[in-house]
Amino acid sequence: MTAADAPPDPPPDPRAALGLPPAPVRGLPPAPARGFRAGLVLRMELLGWSLVLLLASAAAFALLMLWGMAAGLVLMGAGLPVTLLATALVRRFADRHRGWAGRWGGEPVARPYLPIPAGNWLTRLRAILSDPATWRDCAWLAVDSVAGWFTAGGPFLVFAAGLFSLSYPLVLALTPPQVLRTPLGPQWPLHTTAASLVMVPLGLVCLALWYVSAIPLARLNAWVIRSLLAPTEQARLRARVAHLATSRAETVDTQAGELRRIERDLHDGAQARLASLGMSLGLAEQLLAQNPQAAARLLSEARESTSTALAELRDLVRGIHPPVLADRGLDGAIQALALAGPVPTTVTVRIPGRLPAAVESAAYFAVAEALANALKHADAHHITISVEHTPDSGGLLRIAVSDDGRGGASFGGGTGLRGIERRLGAFDGTVSVDSPVGGPTDVRMSLPCVWS
């Protein structure tokens, strides 16, 4: 990590970059009543976390000090790189907590930071210092370095006390008579095994207290994190406006480009052919009387010309809006795509009837592009396409195109993934790629079916 604009790893939620409220997480928050055993496992996991978070609370204090000191140095005209580094550390640290709160609090916590402009260190620092999220981070560090001791340290302490009390008779038997004889305070020394049994019910009470309080305390902690580290409504709206402006500009550009392409194709293709067709026919008309053979030759040329013109128009129409998509909707159109490709392709489509036309079209072209990628670059033996829009997918159309090819696909590789991103971006859709070198490749796309 070298500077404050080091890429976050991993971004808590791609939707946050679009200024969208995060998508609900499935299967969480932990259901409290799913049997004692599951509950116990859950609480033990939380116990482990509370140890981590406890250490993190101490780290939060240290980070706050570091950041404060670095920022103070800047005021005195030095320490610029240290501040940037400290900010990067703070943000990464906060991201970890956002991830944790997202996992245990039920829904993901988005990243609130404004993009850091390219430029010299001073401009970056200015951007960082004027970002309210920076100051909210600091506030959270301060709060966490205190509150963490209760929300994370509390359960740990109670649990440890419970275990200790429960095993106290054993401790008494195993330790020399001078140590650990006054667990209830110096007024009540315990010397006999019988007396030590008093501790057992106390241990049970502690463990019960831990069992009952573990989840509410974790939720409390998640709530603290969310309320200080999630973007404020204002920040969210600002991100949203920024995203809408970019995606609108991209959409307008893309559409203008498409129109230019269509115009050119029509002009050089069908239009030109029809013009020459008219000439051939006119000439044939003239020749019909004097030279029927030449006329017949011209007529057959004219027929060839119509075939070519039709073939060109067919290709053009496919590129604008594939007829099979109009006929059969997304389901049929994707089946048709799969049938046309040279690699065996399994298609699963689960959507309730027809989707809005614009969504269908965007989804179709995104799948077509991803499939074309797989066919062109992956050298795959099998491709799977799944499209799903169900009530529990949160109003999102989820699409996955996976292949068992050689992998290594990336946004930078000129593989059309950028195009998919642009196409889906206009609808607040997202695309992510998992493609290690050596394969397999998994392209996941999501697209809201109702958008703002």
Next chain:
Amino acid sequence: MRVVVAEDLALLREGLIRILDAYGFDVVEAVDNGPSLARALDTHRPDVAVLDVRLPPTFTDEGLRAAIDARTRTPGLPVLMLSQYVEQLYARELLSDRAGAVGYLLKDRVSRVDQFIDAVRRVAAGATVMDPEVIASLLARHENDEPLKTLTPREHEVLSLMAEGRSNAAIAARMFVTEKAVSKHSNSIFGKLGLQQSEEDNRRVLAVLAYLQA
């Protein structure tokens, strides 16, 4: 021969009727939308129907659906589908009842009037006729498959012509060879693909198409 025609564009409909008339077909009804087509197919039970895939009122695959429905009520009702574009998916659906008497051609092919009329007659007689574009894309799909790679270029050509639904005689004429040579090629193809050779043309076409669509 009694024909039902369905085509929503008046110019094309008139053109089709004129061509069919000129070759001695009896166009008993020409319709321009899906519901009338379903009715016409049921009342006339024509010897062959020449239908556009896309028809009103939905302007989707109304014509195709009407044809498939009519064939479930009247199995083997000969239909020749015409379309501005061909789609594997639709070819598969048309062939799925394996009853033959099905054609699926691009509208452009009508401009080769003699070949178009030949296709109408063959479908009426129970044959299967597929557009070369459908077959080309089917073959492209199997480009790297083991048994197909073992075919010689000549056999490959025979295979695609067979899949389009041409008889041995037609293939022979097209390739400037004797019918005997064609039947030798076809035996070899069936051997290599592990298919049951059949004397009957239509059965043979269906076997080849089923193989390619698998």
